[in-house]
Amino acid sequence: MVSATPTAATTATWMPLVRMGPLGLPLLAAALIVAPVFVQAPWVRQAPMAATVFTAVLLLLALRRGGEVGALLVGFSGSWLAGCLFWGWLRLHPLVHLPVEAFALPMAVAGLGGPWRRAGQFYLGSLIGTAATDGAIALCGLMPLWPAVLAAGPGEAAPLLAQAAMQVLEPAHLLIVVAIAAAMLIAARLLWQRGPGGRLVATCLLSTLAIDGLFLLLALLLPTASGLV
DSSP: OOOSOOOHHHHHHHGGGSOOSTTHHHHHHHHHHHHIIIIIHHHHHHOHHHHHHHHHHHHHHHHHHOHHHHHHHHHHHHHHHHHHHIIIIITTOGGGHHHHHTTTHHHHHHGGGSTTHHHHHHHHHHHHHHHHHHHHHHHTTOTTHHHHHHHSOHHHHHHHHHHHHHHHTSHHHHHHHHHHHHHHHHHHHHHHTTHHHHHHHHHHHHHHHHHHHHHHHHHHHOGGGSSOO
8 A cells, every 4th residue: 555645746747747648637537536545545544634735735736737637636636635624534424424525516516617627527526436435335334334443443443344345245235336336337338428528527437436346355355455444
């Protein structure tokens, strides 16, 4: 798991290397969906205030880069800030997770028709993926285990996380998860055909689905590597 603190210098180094071909923005969006799992999660646990302040660095990079990449970074900044606020201070309260993640929803919707539409599209794609994940957790009856896992010490959290993963594999719960995953795949396929904005949202959904699958696998086989323990 990557635990190194990202810096403006390193981000500015690789950002111009992204080719803005037909798949340039979707590939960048996929990277930005994955980044919070391997970078933000451990950083917020160790230094929530520093991770939150890094939002300003992301915004400065976005304004400096400009164009579609800059707009995409603006949307990512909103998701990053929401993640820092929740996982840094409110992580034991799963019912407020989605409301906190959706704090910039009005701005994202308002920006869809203007030059910052890529910001709104990324933010909405990320938020829809989060809503699908939280919905699956709630429907599988895992909400009570959420604060228990996060409040427990490493020795107690791992078995609780494994227990939650096994609960997902119960037939009724597995059917729910498969149905939600299928709906996301169908939505992503339809969105992909609707131009660059649709491909951007579709990429967010597919990346979220891949991360959720990886998280479930880690919770079953190696809970301590999941980022929550």
